[in-house]
Amino acid sequence: MSKLIFNRRRFLGTTVATGAALTSPAYLRRASAQTGGEVNIWTYNDFVPTAFREQFEADTGIKVNIRLVDDQGKQFNLLAAEQPNPTVDIMTVAGHRFLQFIESDLLAPLDTGRLKNWDKINPTFSESDWSTINGNKWGAPILSGMEVLSYNTEIVSEEEAQTWDTLFSEQYKGQTAYIIQDMMSIIMLKMGYDGNMVEYLDDPDKAAQIVEEAKAFLIEKKPLVRKYYDGGAEFQQMMVNQDIVLGHSWNGPAAALINDGFPLAMSIPREGSYGFVYTFNIANNAPNSDNAYLFLDALLSSPEIGAEMTKASGFISTYKDVSQHLSELERKSTSFPDEQLANMQFFRAEANELKYSLVDPAVEAIKAA
Known part of the structure; x- marks a missing residue:
């Protein structure tokens, strides 16, 4: 390539x-x-x-x-x-x-x-x-802008990309990557919790319990991930080199690959995701x-x-x-079906102090596990 x-x-x-x-x-x-x-x-x-x-x-x-x-x-x-x-x-x-x-x-x-x-x-x-x-x-x-599940369309099917479960499946062991801090919010949402943690401002013990559950999940799934990455360029290069075939990403780096002709697509999985406006x-x-x-x-x-x-x-x-x-290519890289947009929630700041006081140590514990 x-x-x-x-x-x-x-x-x-x-x-x-x-x-x-x-x-x-x-x-x-x-x-x-x-x-x-x-x-x-x-x-x-x-x-x-x-x-x-x-x-x-x-x-x-x-x-x-x-x-x-x-x-x-x-x-x-x-x-x-x-x-x-x-x-x-x-x-x-x-x-x-x-x-x-x-x-x-x-x-x-x-x-x-x-x-x-x-x-x-x-x-x-x-x-x-x-x-x-x-x-x-x-x-x-x-x-x-939003966090999406990006996938190589020559390897991963559109149907598989409708759930975050695919990112943690044995089928794609060693072929996935994600930003671990961002995934904490998504995993909490996937578990049915408020990943913004606004609901738990008056219940810090509940907030701590939820973060602990998300941390335990990601530690359990750690053998499946190829790499925790930090920046969009690193995600792009892993995709181009076919080190990974799917991963969590922001839509911008994925859009760049799509518009350059790389066989990539994005989805907002049914369990939901987060974005900003x-x-x-x-x-x-x-x-x-x-x-x-x-x-x-x-x-x-x-x-x-x-x-x-x-x-x-x-x-x-x-x-x-x-x-x-x-154009068809522009649509592929910058738009989503209404039914997928309905799965998206937005980042909120009210509980950031509580959230990151718990999430940041959890991220370090996952990396060290």
């Missing part, structure tokens, strides 16, 4: 959609004489398609100012330093980081009634438990909140826009019907 060179942006392409595909909805063009000004956005590279941004500016007269960010912690510190008069209107926050921003009064509750296109988001993302805190929505879900949030005391809502509503207006965000970023779109606007 020829050597694969991993470059996510090459795999997913940087093709710019036609103006027609990303044209803003007609109501924006009718409103252009009544708007103007600007909207300031802090976000990651490729999260706002260039063609959409240009069309939005032309249709509304609103100038879109984008400041690229690369770290949630840095963004939090910058926003905290600017309050109560932030320079930003919209920022990109991962769902499992909401609490930190909310408790510091950095975000404004999202008024979904002002977003006519809210229903364009798949409810798996917009209506899940992580998205409502203190009775409010706090962000518009735009892109998602990037959201666009409105800052508390945003200087241009009306323009921010107009921008968000336009961004949510069509699956074509969601498809372009997926192609450019490599993350999975939260929009309905996006797969219709992706």
